[in-house]
Amino acid sequence: MYFDRFDPLRGDCLEVMDPDGRVDASLRPELDDRQIAHLYERLTAIRTADQLALRLQREGRMGTYAPVLGQEACQAGAAALGEDDWLVPSYREMGAMWLRGVPLEAIYRYWTGDERGSVWPTELRVLPVAIPVGSQGLHAVGLAWAMKLRGEASAVLVYFGDGATSEGEMLEAFNFAGVFQVPVVFLCCNNQYAISVPRSAQTAADTIAQKALAFGFPGIQIFGNDLLAVYGAVKEGLDRARAGHGPHLVEALTYRLGPHTTADDPTRYRPDEEVERMQRYDPLLRLRRYLEVAGLWSDREQEAMETRVRSEVDAVVERVYAGPPPDPASIFDHTYAELPPYLALQKRQCLGRLGGDRGRHG
Ligand SMILES: Cc1ncc(C[n+]2csc(CCOP(=O)(O)OP(=O)(O)O)c2C)c(N)n1
Structure with a gap:
């Protein structure tokens, strides 16, 4: 429905829900309003936990941290995973990992430098955080190849940024995936920057999605701040990969509203006006507008939800810092x-x- 209709070489870019919350019904994935409201709550919880992590870092209670702010809808790609699929994150997927079931407690511990934070149930099928940019592409393809050889009907979802597409390992992963037709979905969260290097300096190609075509598999460009586009495209890619149709690439256009990491000062390389302009595309705002228009949401629901997620996250923080250090x-x-x-x-x-x-x- 998406990969066959949207052609990156024609300049197509999938948007299902626009910034005002209006949905194109002909493109809507199978997510009902209840599920959308649930995901809105989870994405709000991700933002809450993310902002708290930043604060903890500033207070000296957490190490370097890579914020998700502005990219929350991309994290919802993990919600499209089937039970037997695998998630292969980079370092900016706190939200995707949490959505998949990795306890927030473990995620926080990891970023405080506590190795106990690298332990979670193996049944979740989530690989550890990959810090070397692009290295996870090969891990993902290796996993997918193993599944294919074993005849398992499962697929792998691997996250990476626009900068990672300039790494040899990522290109090797694309090539191997295409040649061996392994069941993997490459999800490129193109947040427009690799630290200070803008997307325009990253590649001379018009899109990252079109690179898939050169490796012999489908690619699609989507608006990555649109939860429905992310969920729909990733779900279709995973379904097709599991059904034996090989790799798929999703390029999700998004924007990093915060710093690259807590060690970065983005005001040195991008104008404040650009960031202000991009606030309008906030992935959470459009969901709230959609739910309001559907008559499912008001300030009362919003306040109640914020209180709920705040106490959920606060309770986790309390547990992380309780007890003896590792x-x-x-x-x-x-x-x-x-x-x-x-x-x-x-x-x-x-x-x-x-x-x-x-x-x-x-
Ligand atoms: C192999 C390697 N080279 C350099 C770095 C330092 N580094 C960390 S993140 C980053 C930029 C990556 O940008 P991108 O892939 O667009 O992802 P983003 O951080 O924007 O999500 C770099 C150069 C690294 N971690 N690994």
Whole structure:
């Protein structure tokens, strides 16, 4: 319905719900109003948790953090995953991971530098956060290839940014996926910047979506601040991948309203007016407008929801900072099933030193 009708070479870009909340019924994915209201609440919870993370970082209680602000609708791609599918995140997918079932507690712990935050039930089928830009593309394709070889009817959804499409690993992933026709959906959250490098300096191609065509599989460009477009395109890509139609690429046009990470000052490379202009496309605003027009929402519902998500997130923060800090030697745990020899050596050295310190402190 989407991939066959929207052609990136023709300049097509899928929008189902416009910034005023008006929906094109002919393009609407199978999401009823109740489900949309639920996702609106979850995306609001993501924004709440995201802003709190930023505050915790500023208070010195969290390490470097990569905010989601402005890109919440892209996170809802994870809501389109089937139970047996896999999610492969980059570092900006706090929301997608949470939606998939990774406890927010673990996500917060991870960003405080606590390796216990890298542990969640394997049944969720979520890979760890990938910090090296583009590396997760190959992990995703490897997973998808394994599923194909095993004859499993499941698919992989991998997130990455516009900057990642300039990395060799991502291009290798596209190529491998096309040649072996593996069940993977590449979701490029094109937020217009790779730190300070604008999209225009990233590639000479008109779109990222069209790159899929060169690798021999379908690509579509969508408005990534439109929850319905994200959900619809990702769901169709996953369904088709699972049915044996190989890889699909979704380029979601979005905008990073905040800094790249808490270590970045975006005022040095982009004008304030640009950010102000983009506020109009806020993914949460259009959902609220839609629900209001549908008669499902008023200030009362909004206030009640904000109170609910605030207490949900506050309770998580309380748990994260309660109890003793982690054992420093736990930095060696939870990444490898078996430690490589050089890390095993470092762990022994670390334990030796900690042992001494612990001895001194009785
Ligand atoms: C291989 C590699 N090179 C450089 C970096 C430093 N770095 C971190 S994020 C980033 C920009 C990535 O931009 P993009 O892929 O557009 O994703 P975004 O952060 O905008 O979501 C860079 C260069 C890194 N983490 N890994």
